[in-house]
Amino acid sequence: MRPFSYTRATEANAAAKQVSADKGAKFLAGGTNLLDLMKEGVENPSALVDISRLTLAQIKTTSRGVSIGALGKNSDTANHPLIRKNYPLLTQAILAGASAQLRNMATNGGNLMQRTRCPYFYDVAMPCNKREPGTGCGALEGINRMHAVFGWSEKCVAVYPSDMSIALAALDAVVKVKDASGAERSIAFADFHRLPGDRPEIDNNLRPGELITAIEIPKNNFAGNSYYLKVRDRASYAFALVSVAAALEMNGKKIKTARIAMGGVAHKPWRAFEAEKMLAGKEATEANFKQAAEAEMRNAKPLEHNKFKVELGNRGIVRALQMAMNGGAA
Ligand SMILES: Cc1cc2nc3c(=O)[nH]c(=O)nc-3n(C[C@H](O)[C@H](O)[C@H](O)COP(=O)(O)OP(=O)(O)OC[C@H]3O[C@@H](n4cnc5c(N)ncnc54)[C@H](O)[C@@H]3O)c2cc1C
Ligand code: SF4
Numbered sequence: 092m093r094p095f096s097y098t099r100a101t102e103a104n105a106a107a108k109q110v111s112a113d114k115g116a117k118f119l120a121g122g123t124n125l126l127d128l129m130k131e132g133v134e135n136p137s138a139l140v141d142i143s144r145l146t147l148a149q150i151k152t153t154s155r156g157v158s159i160g161a162l163g164k165n166s167d168t169a170n171h172p173l174i175r176k177n178y179p180l181l182t183q184a185i186l187a188g189a190s191a192q193l194r195n196m197a198t199n200g201g202n203l204m205q206r207t208r209c210p211y212f213y214d215v216a217m218p219c220n221k222r223e224p225g226t227g228c229g230a231l232e233g234i235n236r237m238h239a240v241f242g243w244s245e246k247c248v249a250v251y252p253s254d255m256s257i258a259l260a261a262l263d264a265v266v267k268v269k270d271a272s273g274a275e276r277s278i279a280f281a282d283f284h285r286l287p288g289d290r291p292e293i294d295n296n297l298r299p300g301e302l303i304t305a306i307e308i309p310k311n312n313f314a315g316n317s318y319y320l321k322v323r324d325r326a327s328y329a330f331a332l333v334s335v336a337a338a339l340e341m342n343g344k345k346i347k348t349a350r351i352a353m354g355g356v357a358h359k360p361w362r363a364f365e366a367e368k369m370l371a372g373k374e375a376t377e378a379n380f381k382q383a384a385e386a387e388m389r390n391a392k393p394l395e396h397n398k399f400k401v402e403l404g405n406r407g408i409v410r411a412l413q414m415a416m417n418g419g420a421a
Contacts (some may be wrong), residue, residue, distance in 0.1 A: 111300020
């Protein structure tokens with residue numbers, strides 16, 4: 092174990108100041124990801140700034156929709172009456188992740204920031220550009236069954252593991268952040284996580300020392316017709332092979348707006364814009380769902396061991412849309 096300092100923050104600005112002043116410092120929230128990575132020697136922070144006691148856990152309605160505190164626990168968020176009633180897609184996605192014990196510890200901000208589950212990233216004896224830039228990508232020519240089919244680069248083919256974030260992407264959420272000076276900014280969910288490009292070590296567009304304070308979800312008319320589908324190797328405690336968050340706003344028999352985001356397929360939540368475009372104004376029939384799925388998945392570029400994800404993605408989109416049409420409540 093490498094030595095590190097530990098401080099418990101009592102105020103958000105001071106926490107952001109501490110982390111921005113020390114390149115090796117990290118925020119500690121629930122610790123369910125960061126502490127595992129430290130035990131494996133993948134992350135070696137020089138300082139932990141414990142933010143878990145900051146009063147940033149509130150879930151409340153705003154004029155725009157709902158605001159979810161970054162330090163709210165995943166379980167409290169999933170089970171909050173406001174979320175269950177108005178954003179059941181988010182409830183379903185959170186409950187599809189991890190275990191009850193983990194969700195009781197894991198925070199909303201930490202969930203967004205969790206790192207890839209690529210086994211080469213976790214194995215410090217293997218090359219990995221994300222863990223150690225310039226060492227190569229073990230998965231590109233290795234075992235890449237769990238890896239990306241969209242948006243990958245020669246430098247990294249990892250996928251982003253969060254379930255919660257896939258629903259937030261479909262719901263066009265906004266991430267509220269604060270820096271060391273106390274200045275706040277909002278990041279559209281689509282711009283929060285990154286594709287790997289030449290810098291796979293950078294997972295997202297948060298600036299050094301910036302603290303996530305809340306996640307806002309705008310009002311929408313999706314609550315009656317949304318569904319989160321997660322396909323995985325076993326029924327519990329496993330990350331998605333492919334997941335699909337589907338939300339429909341109907342106008343009679345026709346689809347007014349479709350929102351579809353996919354997990355397990357890219358380095359960030361993957362918005363299925365091609366499928367969404369194809370569905371706008373169409374009737375909600377199986378034939379149209381299939382056409383939309385094919386429009387999206389025809390752009391997939393599978394690796395040697397994950398060609399099955401293309402068909403799984405096709406079927407997953409169709410199934411999630413069917414469940415959404417049937418009112419797939421949480
Ligand atoms: C066995 C196991 C199974 C799991 N299965 C799933 C699954 O199926 N689906 C799924 O989605 N997740 C799964 N998870 C991941 C789990 O959801 C995450 O570990 C958890 O959400 C992280 O939250 P945390 O508060 O514990 O973060 P921490 O571990 O405390 O922090 C994670 C990272 O976020 C940063 N951070 C935390 N809060 C903030 C903030 N407010 N602002 C800026 N940076 C911040 C930290 O510095 C750190 O880098 C699993 C985890 C385990 C251990
Ligand atoms: S896919 Fe990314 S995380 Fe996995 S070994 Fe390659 S560089 Fe590392």
